[in-house]
Amino acid sequence: MAGIYIHIPFCKQACHYCDFHFSTQMGKKETMINALSKEIPLRKSEFKDEIVETIYFGGGTPSVLEVSEIEKLVTAVYDNYRVIDKPEITLEANPDDLSEDKIASLSESPINRLSIGVQSFFEEDLKLMNRAHNANEAEQCIQQAKKHFQNISIDLIYGMPNMTNERWKQNIDKAISFQISHISSYALTVEPKTALANFVKKGLVKPVEDEVAQEHFHILNNTLTEAGYSCYEISNFGKPGYFSKNNSAYWQQKKYIGIGPSAHSFDGIRRGWNINNNPKYIKAITNGELPMEEEVLSKTDKYNEYIMTGLRTIWGVSLLKVVEEFGNKYKEYLLQQAEKHLERHLLYLDDDTLLTTKKGKFLADGIASDLFMLNLK
Numbered sequence: 001m002a003g004i005y006i007h008i009p010f011c012k013q014a015c016h017y018c019d020f021h022f023s024t025q026m027g028k029k030e031t032m033i034n035a036l037s038k039e040i041p042l043r044k045s046e047f048k049d050e051i052v053e054t055i056y057f058g059g060g061t062p063s064v065l066e067v068s069e070i071e072k073l074v075t076a077v078y079d080n081y082r083v084i085d086k087p088e089i090t091l092e093a094n095p096d097d098l099s100e101d102k103i104a105s106l107s108e109s110p111i112n113r114l115s116i117g118v119q120s121f122f123e124e125d126l127k128l129m130n131r132a133h134n135a136n137e138a139e140q141c142i143q144q145a146k147k148h149f150q151n152i153s154i155d156l157i158y159g160m161p162n163m164t165n166e167r168w169k170q171n172i173d174k175a176i177s178f179q180i181s182h183i184s185s186y187a188l189t190v191e192p193k194t195a196l197a198n199f200v201k202k203g204l205v206k207p208v209e210d211e212v213a214q215e216h217f218h219i220l221n222n223t224l225t226e227a228g229y230s231c232y233e234i235s236n237f238g239k240p241g242y243f244s245k246n247n248s249a250y251w252q253q254k255k256y257i258g259i260g261p262s263a264h265s266f267d268g269i270r271r272g273w274n275i276n277n278n279p280k281y282i283k284a285i286t287n288g289e290l291p292m293e294e295e296v297l298s299k300t301d302k303y304n305e306y307i308m309t310g311l312r313t314i315w316g317v318s319l320l321k322v323v324e325e326f327g328n329k330y331k332e333y334l335l336q337q338a339e340k341h342l343e344r345h346l347l348y349l350d351d352d353t354l355l356t357t358k359k360g361k362f363l364a365d366g367i368a369s370d371l372f373m374l375n376l377k
């Protein structure tokens with residue numbers, strides 16, 4: 001099974017914290033759609049026996065596309081790849097794009113899952129982030145979306161400056177009250193070269209300390225778990241039957257093709273990434289060339305990726321798989337490095353699977369880096 005990711009590199013305005021690849025110059029949207037629909041067939045030889053299980057429109061802001069443009073891209077996938085019956089087809093969408101009419105026509109298109117970038121239900125947070133929508137639009141679009149879609153995810157951000165534990169809890173409670181089937185939630189990070197980094201440098205915004213973000217994560221995890229969601233990955237919570245198939249595929253090292261500028265791909269051996277420049281991307285594709293760089297993953301790279309993703313998920317790290325894919329030396333090293341985290345109850349062993357405890361979950365990335373193999377190949 002495999003996935004196709006399509007990157008839509010346009011946004012109406014730049015959110016202060018964002019370092020994804022996008023342009024606010026919408027003038028080239030049509031040319032970009034044509035280039036994306038050309039890249040889809042250009043890449044088809046990369047999937048020989050694979051069957052596409054998920055199609056994911058990410059960005060940027062895919063909801064700036066017309067429904068007809070989305071249909072054109074989905075048709076290009078169906079024309080060039082083998083696709084399972086009833087694939088999961090997700091559209092990332094921002095509340096200010098989701099009018100009642102747009103939601104209704106999306107529900108008649110191949111899109112069967114909406115991932116809505118709510119981020120917060122509070123005006124103050126949305127202004128600080130420079131989101132294009134307001135709190136009222138966030139609530140209204142969820143109410144409308146629920147009339148047409150069963151499979152809805154929303155994004156929420158925690159660890160924001162001035163966000164109290166109470167306000168964060170209210171955000172989560174609001175999401176639960178809408179009976180959303182999936183919630184993705186991330187800690188705000190100050191990325192270099194963003195407006196937020198500039199505000200922090202000038203002393204206009206005080207970044208949140210790690211302890212506060214950690215507290216927010218525990219509130220999130222406890223509240224959502226009590227409400228019947230599973231934290232199947234550190235940033236992803238789903239009701240039974242609603243784990244994102246697309247996200248799960250990434251964490252289970254399945255193959256995917258990334259279409260569009262800055263999109264990443266993985267074929268089980270190589271990791272590739274397209275150029276993150278819209279004009280250069282369009283020019284290359286128009287000439288029939290793939291503007292992609294790639295690297296072959298070493299055994300150590302693959303082991304490190306498996307440790308990183310495994311510890312972030314409920315599937316954990318299988319010692320059996322480590323032996324089978326990497327050898328006994330890796331397993332011995334892993335258990336030796338894991339010892340201090342097992343003693344501190346940040347990790348535990350369930351038969352032959354290494355997992356993070358509730359206490360260790362938020363620290364998964366740091367723990368994983370302790371278990372990485374550095375010198376052995």
Ligand code: SF4
Nearest residue numbers: 011014015018059060
């Ligand atoms: S809408 Fe999403 S991709 Fe666009 S600037 Fe905001 S966070 Fe970044």
